[in-house]
Structures are given as C-alpha cells and as structure tokens.
Amino acid sequence: MLNGMFAVIRYSVPEARAEEFTRSARSVLAVLAAQSGFRSGRIGRSVDEPNLWAVVSEWDGAGFYRRALSAARMDMYPTMDMVVNEPSAYEIMEEIA
Structure with missing residues (x-):
C-alpha cells in the first residue's frame, strides 16, 4: 500500500x-494548501461537460484531509x-511517475 x-x-x-465558483474554489484551495499534510491541489473543468x-x-493521509476540510468549511460554504x-477521498x- x-x-x-x-x-x-x-x-x-x-x-x-x-x-x-472560480473565486471560491481558489479561496478554498489556498486554505487547504496552508494545512498540514497538503501535497498539491488543482481546480479543473470537464472538457466534455463544461458545467x-x-x-x-x-x-499525506485521510486524517490531514479531514482536518483541512474543517478549516476550509467557511470558505466552502458559498458553493x-x-x-x-458523492465520496471524495481516495487512498x-x-x-x-
């Protein structure tokens, strides 16, 4: 594993x-990036379904992600x-490479 x-x-x-949405997503990503255990992040849009x-x-692990979500909750609220x-966390x- x-x-x-x-x-x-x-x-x-x-x-x-x-x-x-783009403004909000940038804000959320900035908050997430400041959290312990963050490795990388990106915002994307489907090429087949633009909405x-x-x-x-x-x-670094699920615990880091879950704690980071708590820190970003207020920034995530507008969207x-x-x-x-659907489930969002994947091991x-x-x-x-």
Whole structure:
C-alpha cells in the first residue's frame, strides 16, 4: 500500500455562476494548501461537460484531509449548493511517475 490519498470534490456549476465558483474554489484551495499534510491541489473543468468542475487535492493521509476540510468549511460554504454529493477521498493504491 502506498502512502497518501487524493480527494476529488466535484461541483455542478451553472455557467452564470462560473466566475463566483472560480473565486471560491481558489479561496478554498489556498486554505487547504496552508494545512498540514497538503501535497498539491488543482481546480479543473470537464472538457466534455463544461458545467462539471472539480477541486482535486493530494494529502499525506485521510486524517490531514479531514482536518483541512474543517478549516476550509467557511470558505466552502458559498458553493456548497453546487457540490455533487458523492465520496471524495481516495487512498492511493498504485502510482506511476
């Protein structure tokens, strides 16, 4: 088993709220990046479904990620209504560099 985990939080973002979402996602990512155990993060938009966005982050472990979510809760609040309700934390099982 490899160390670490990654998280994928998907959002369904109406085009009219894309700018608001981008600002909020940047803020959330900045808060997450300041937390212990953070490795990397990115914001992405589906090339096939432009209303589908994701905030992806990599962590030293699930505990770090869960504590970081608590720290980012207030920054995440403005766009919580756009979150796709599904599991977001994935343990890294294989990796190719």
